[in-house]
Amino acid sequence: MNIGDAARASGLPVKTVRYYADIGLVRPNGRSESGYRNYGRAEVSKLVFARRARSFGFSVEQTRELLGLYEDRSRSSADVKRIxxxxxxxxxxxxxxxxxxxxxxxxxxxxxxxxxxxxxxxxxxxxxxxxxx
Amino acid sequence: MNIGDAARASGLPVKTVRYYADIGLVRPNGRSESGYRNYGRAEVSKLVFARRARSFGFSVEQTRELLGLYEDRSRSSADVKRIxxxxxxxxxxxxxxxxxxxxxxxxxxxxxxxxxxxxxxxxxxxxxxxxxx
DNA sequence: ATACGGTCTCCAGCAACTGGAAAGTCAATG
DNA sequence: CATTGACTTTCCAGTTGCTGGAGACCGTAT
Missing domain, CATH: 1.20.5 (Single alpha-helices involved in coiled-coils or other helix-helix interfaces)
Structure with missing residues (x-):
């Protein structure tokens, strides 16, 4: 899935998806031979979540924290729950x-x-x- | 009512109230002898409205349009209603x-x-x- | 009279995009 | 197989909407 498809699927502009990749908020799955960013289902879900969170005034850093829970399976679930x-x-x-x-x-x-x-x-x-x- | 009181009453930072005055989004009632901005009930209501609108992603320009309805009594009410x-x-x-x-x-x-x-x-x-x- | 908090202007910086240029990629069509 | 056109890349500059700080002035209170 290229960046354009991920953008369409998530409801974000391509520019923003690229920006989120740059700042490490939602990293692509990897890159193609020729350098194209690859996105899968999980990444699109994160983009959707990020779009929603951002659209209600959560900062990028707060969004990153929430998405961090998604990634960091070593975090205690009590911690997750509290946040x-x-x-x-x-x-x-x-x-x-x-x-x-x-x-x-x-x-x-x-x-x-x-x-x-x-x-x-x-x-x-x-x-x-x-x-x- | 000085800017600090208006800020407290509207739930906006003083800096932001001043900024809104600068860009003409919500202008103070006038100025005191010594140059202090004066705010009244109407201005505070506009500030509250602006804070709410902004906090849900309406741009400053959209907010200005809505507040414009507030001001421009010569606008047809059908127009107002549509917007x-x-x-x-x-x-x-x-x-x-x-x-x-x-x-x-x-x-x-x-x-x-x-x-x-x-x-x-x-x-x-x-x-x-x-x-x- | 001096201390203090509030206010003023101005200017710089930040967050989160957003647009545009120049170049490479890829699939389809003549 | 060349070329067209859509899509992608990086890089850099510009925009929006504040936000912080400096330095100076105002206003009330001891």
């Missing part, structure tokens, strides 16, 4: 914020009549939003 | 992906015994993940 739990609670917080943003926008769309009057309530709706972190 | 709807469906897609990432991790934590054996199923769980964008 995964930490990330899980971060994810849950993120989900709440995402819900808040969604609801805010949905409410505003709802309240807006959708005609051509310039006093769309979307404008005023923002002011009352939740201010907590 | 907001587009963003809403993006948000819903993001929520699904976030749920998938969460479930993946939660399942793995569940399956992991949490003892010190090195063959924690978290490792194997990754390989079977969803590969769609």
């Amino acid at each position: 995964a739990r930490e990330r899980l609670s971060e994810l849950e917080a993120k989900m709440q914020e995402l819900q808040a943003l969604h609801d805010e926008l949905a409410h505003l769309v709802d309240a807006c009549r959708g005609d051509h009057r310039p006093d769309c309530p979307i404008i005023d709706g923002f002011a009352g939003g939740d201010v907590s972190r | 907001a709807r587009e963003r809403l469906s993006e948000l819903e897609a993001k929520m699904q992906e976030l749920q998938a990432l969460h479930d993946e991790l939660a399942h793995l934590v569940d399956a992991c015994r949490g003892d010190h054996r090195p063959d924690c199923p978290i490792i194997d769980g990754f390989a079977g993940g969803d590969v769609s964008r």
Whole structure:
């Protein structure tokens, strides 16, 4: 599997897959005779996982840590569990914020009549939003 | 309200609030005699909104567009509604992906015994993940 | 009056890509 | 078998969105 196929399969741009190979986040399986990077199923899974993690604001280093669990079978599973739990609670917080943003926008769309009057309530709706972190 | 208070209220670093002022994303209400930026309730709401939008991968320009709706009362509300709807469906897609990432991790934590054996199923769980964008 | 924390501007650096150039690879077609 | 065109390689520069630090000014409190 060449880089282009891996990119398509993982939903990442080729450039990014190459970049991840360069920084050692997701290394290819190996190289072909002519120097082409080879990717297999496992690598594509890691790329998908990385894409998801990155898209929710986990840094490359945090993503590397999670992917590290994938690789390092000598790590104790209690350790693995602890790290995964930490990330899980971060994810849950993120989900709440995402819900808040969604609801805010949905409410505003709802309240807006959708005609051509310039006093769309979307404008005023923002002011009352939740201010907590 | 000085920049520090606005930062605290919005959950953003002072540096970032200043940066947003510099690029005109969220401008302060005005300046004090001595040049201090002034922020009010409306500006803080915009900062919160901007923080949320940014934290879910909306670019500064997309965020600016959404905040622009807030400002530009001369824009037709149909236009406003259309843009907001587009963003809403993006948000819903993001929520699904976030749920998938969460479930993946939660399942793995569940399956992991949490003892010190090195063959924690978290490792194997990754390989079977969803590969769609 | 002096200490302190907050604020100002400016400038440099970082993270994570992203785009473009120049050259090599590979499969298919004339 | 030559050549076309898509794909890949490396390298390097540019972009986005902050982030840290220096040096100076502001504002309140002892």
